[in-house]
Amino acid sequence: MLEAGDPQQVGPYRIVARLGSGGMGRVYLGRSRGGRAVAVKVVRQELADDREFQRRFAREVAAARRVNGVFTAGVVDADPDGSPAWLATVYVPGVSLGDAVAGHGPWPEASVLALGAGLAEALEAIHAAGVVHRDLKPSNILLAVDGPRVIDFGISVAGEASALTQTGMLVGTPGFMSPEQLTGKHVGPASDVFSLGAVLAFAAGGAAPFGTGSAHALNFRVVYEEPDLQALAPALRDVVEQCLSKKAVQRPTVMELLDHLASAVGDGSAVTAVLTETSWMPAPVATKVRSRNAAGPPTPPHTAWTELAQLPAPPRTGQPPSTEQPQTGPAAAGPGPRQTAHPPKQKQPHRTLLPTRRNQGEGGAGPGPAGIPPQATGSQPGADPAVLPTRITRRRALLGLAGATVAGAGGLATWRILDSRAPERRRWKYPADLFLSSPTVAEGVVYVGGGFECALYAVDATTGKQRWTFPARSLVSSSPEVALGVVYVGSADRNLYAVNASDGEQRWKFPTGGAVESSPAVADGVVYVGSEDGYLYAVNAVTGEQQWKFPTGEWVHSSPTVAGGVVYFGSWNHKVYALDAVTGEQRWKFATESLVSSSPAVADGVVYVGSEDGNLYAVNVSDGKQRWKFPTGDGVSTSPAVADGVVYVGSNRNVYAVAADTGEEQWKFPVGGHVPSVPAVVKEVVYFGAEDGKVYAVDTSTGEERWRYPAGSKVNSSPAVINGVLYVGCDDGLHAVSV
Numbered sequence: 001m002l003e004a005g006d007p008q009q010v011g012p013y014r015i016v017a018r019l020g021s022g023g024m025g026r027v028y029l030g031r032s033r034g035g036r037a038v039a040v041k042v043v044r045q046e047l048a049d050d051r052e053f054q055r056r057f058a059r060e061v062a063a064a065r066r067v068n069g070v071f072t073a074g075v076v077d078a079d080p081d082g083s084p085a086w087l088a089t090v091y092v093p094g095v096s097l098g099d100a101v102a103g104h105g106p107w108p109e110a111s112v113l114a115l116g117a118g119l120a121e122a123l124e125a126i127h128a129a130g131v132v133h134r135d136l137k138p139s140n141i142l143l144a145v146d147g148p149r150v151i152d153f154g155i156s157v158a159g160e161a162s163a164l165t166q167t168g169m170l171v172g173t174p175g176f177m178s179p180e181q182l183t184g185k186h187v188g189p190a191s192d193v194f195s196l197g198a199v200l201a202f203a204a205g206g207a208a209p210f211g212t213g214s215a216h217a218l219n220f221r222v223v224y225e226e227p228d229l230q231a232l233a234p235a236l237r238d239v240v241e242q243c244l245s246k247k248a249v250q251r252p253t254v255m256e257l258l259d260h261l262a263s264a265v266g267d268g269s270a271v272t273a274v275l276t277e278t279s280w281m282p283a284p285v286a287t288k289v290r291s292r293n294a295a296g297p298p299t300p301p302h303t304a305w306t307e308l309a310q311l312p313a314p315p316r317t318g319q320p321p322s323t324e325q326p327q328t329g330p331a332a333a334g335p336g337p338r339q340t341a342h343p344p345k346q347k348q349p350h351r352t353l354l355p356t357r358r359n360q361g362e363g364g365a366g367p368g369p370a371g372i373p374p375q376a377t378g379s380q381p382g383a384d385p386a387v388l389p390t391r392i393t394r395r396r397a398l399l400g401l402a403g404a405t406v407a408g409a410g411g412l413a414t415w416r417i418l419d420s421r422a423p424e425r426r427r428w429k430y431p432a433d434l435f436l437s438s439p440t441v442a443e444g445v446v447y448v449g450g451g452f453e454c455a456l457y458a459v460d461a462t463t464g465k466q467r468w469t470f471p472a473r474s475l476v477s478s479s480p481e482v483a484l485g486v487v488y489v490g491s492a493d494r495n496l497y498a499v500n501a502s503d504g505e506q507r508w509k510f511p512t513g514g515a516v517e518s519s520p521a522v523a524d525g526v527v528y529v530g531s532e533d534g535y536l537y538a539v540n541a542v543t544g545e546q547q548w549k550f551p552t553g554e555w556v557h558s559s560p561t562v563a564g565g566v567v568y569f570g571s572w573n574h575k576v577y578a579l580d581a582v583t584g585e586q587r588w589k590f591a592t593e594s595l596v597s598s599s600p601a602v603a604d605g606v607v608y609v610g611s612e613d614g615n616l617y618a619v620n621v622s623d624g625k626q627r628w629k630f631p632t633g634d635g636v637s638t639s640p641a642v643a644d645g646v647v648y649v650g651s652n653r654n655v656y657a658v659a660a661d662t663g664e665e666q667w668k669f670p671v672g673g674h675v676p677s678v679p680a681v682v683k684e685v686v687y688f689g690a691e692d693g694k695v696y697a698v699d700t701s702t703g704e705e706r707w708r709y710p711a712g713s714k715v716n717s718s719p720a721v722i723n724g725v726l727y728v729g730c731d732d733g734l735h736a737v738s739v
Contacts, residue, residue: 069125197243490516530556570596610636
């Protein structure tokens with residue numbers, strides 16, 4: 001369905017339905033005058049207005065036009081200089097690989113080998129045109145009756161760099177990006193080979209090889225740990241293991257992969273013939289693919305040109321988006337696959353299968369963080385379910401337009417509404433494209449960062465009307481902190497900003513050496529914030545001058561907590577620190593078994609903090625000694641909340657209530673997706689959101705659900721509850737909900 005603000009015509013194509021959105025803009029179903037269906041990808045205006053982007057986009061489209069592979073969905077038309085800029089690709093009435101595996105389970109070895117042969121042939125055609133895909137993942141692979149199709153290479157990277165990377169965003173999906181993408185090294189065809197290996201492991205094992213959880217945890221595992229390939233048959237495991245080598249030079253070439261996989265499918269020359277029949281896929285998947293093909297493109301509700309012309313026109317540039325009325329019907333997303341614990345694994349014995357003549361060379365990704373921040377992508381309901389990012393302060397920029405939605409969304413599950421008033425709970429919604437930080441409410445205003453506009457927003461808490469926006473140079477995933485009429489917020493552009501709460505005017509900015517995803521804390525005239533350069537900074541709240549900085553040697557995504565003159569925070573070096581708030585001197589440090597991106601909660605002489613090693617820890621404030629640890633079964637990347645002697649924390653598709661004194665479980669509440677929220681506890685109710693698209697209200701004593709609010713898109717943030725209203729950020733904007 002089209003929405004207000006969507007175009008009715010792009011180039012020669014009549015726009016009949018919205019299919020999805022991504023980091024560059026939106027993707028629509030379009031039809032030519034002759035009735036041909038295409039996927040039209042419209043670039044968002046702020047990118048299209050950038051001259052450097054225009055130049056690179058035109059070059060990339062020209063390169064993509066040269067791709068002519070049988071297993072690719074090629075570019076058929078484009079206007080890089082248009083207003084807006086756009087490109088159209090072949091519309092594929094298929095099923096995404098992510099949907100197929102989520103709905104029907106892991107694939108047998110023969111089917112995976114056949115899939116790999118088709119994907120290798122597609123990559124060969126893409127690379128031959130001078131294009132590196134950079135975002136090969138299950139939702140960018142469509143299964144059609146005449147073989148698999150790799151999509152979204154038309155907005156990938158031709159040559160050395162894309163304009164997208166120049167604007168502070170990174171193309172790729174956590175768990176499928178190569179180590180060199182994450183560490184800022186040269187990215188070439190070998191990067192796509194790494195992604196192909198991860199895709200094949202996903203198809204064969206039913207889960208991504210580096211597990212699930214937050215984007216930070218996935219990126220850490222990709223760079224430092226070995227994949228989990230235990231579910232793969234030996235022959236397939238050998239191929240995938242070599243593709244997933246940490247060093248680019250140690251991976252097989254696409255041609256080597258194609259030769260090997262093609263011989264596994266048939267005689268090598270028969271790959272196309274085999275894959276253009278549906279028999280190579282698992283039988284249930286083949287049936288679904290044939291059904292989708294028979295259904296064809298979605299039929300728009302209005303078909304006459306005169307009727308389409310009467311749809312609402314888009315708002316004029318510069319006007320704030322209008323608020324929306326409460327939804328009257330549910331919209332649900334089906335639950336994703338199970339989340340599994342993913343501790344560090346020992347490398348399996350290597351079996352030489354493909355040529356290894358390059359194994360003596362150096363290059364690729366080495367250990368250690370770089371200034372290039374990891375990114376994550378969102379996924380449409382049912383699409384690419386192995387990727388379940390991330391926590392409340394993160395940069396999640398979709399740089400490929402949503403691939404799975406080209407085939408149309410499918411497999412949506414229904415939900416159970418315990419409170420019949422739940423859909424009407426919404427008071428208003430401030431629409432913004434994708435990914436908002438956790439909101440902060442002060443003096444009747446909601447402050448929240450994020451969206452593709454790369455901005456800090458101030459929204460009236462009662463009406464949902466925009467008061468002002470403050471533009472940053474890159475994504476704002478740090479949650480704002482408000483103190484004495486000033487809003488403090490970090491950005492991926494490596495700066496900490498101080499902005500007037502009244503009018504959004506900048507007071508000062510403090511530069512760091514890395515992206516600032518840590519949410520600032522303000523105490524006694526000092527702002528404390530972490531950076532991906534490995535430091536925790538103390539900055540004068542009035543002048544923006546540095547007071548001190550403390551080195552950890554690894555990324556600091558954990559948001560600091562200040563209590564009793566001490567600053568507590570975690571680092572990717574597996575440690576939790578306690579520093580003197582005035583001098584920055586270390587009082588103690590506590591070691592965990594994995595990275596710490598969780599922010600500490602302090603209550604009654606105890607620090608509570610989670611780790612990606614799968615535990616919630618209770619540590620003495622006085623000396624940093626462990627009191628207890630509570631195992632959750634998966635990484636704890638979100639932060640705990642403490643109220644009335646109980647600690648609440650989300651992990652592993654559950655929210656747990658744990659006794660603060662003993663660490664014993666009181667209850668757990670299961671949900672249908674990763675929990676990115678810090679729970680909010682108000683009057684015997686704990687509120688939290690999940691990536692299954694719902695906000696939950698649960699009784700603190702019993703763990704029983706009181707009601708749930710169907711947001712209609714993934715919930716990305718922690719809720720803020722004040723004066724009977726809950727504010728929460730979702731994929732489609734900021735929601736205000738009556739509690």
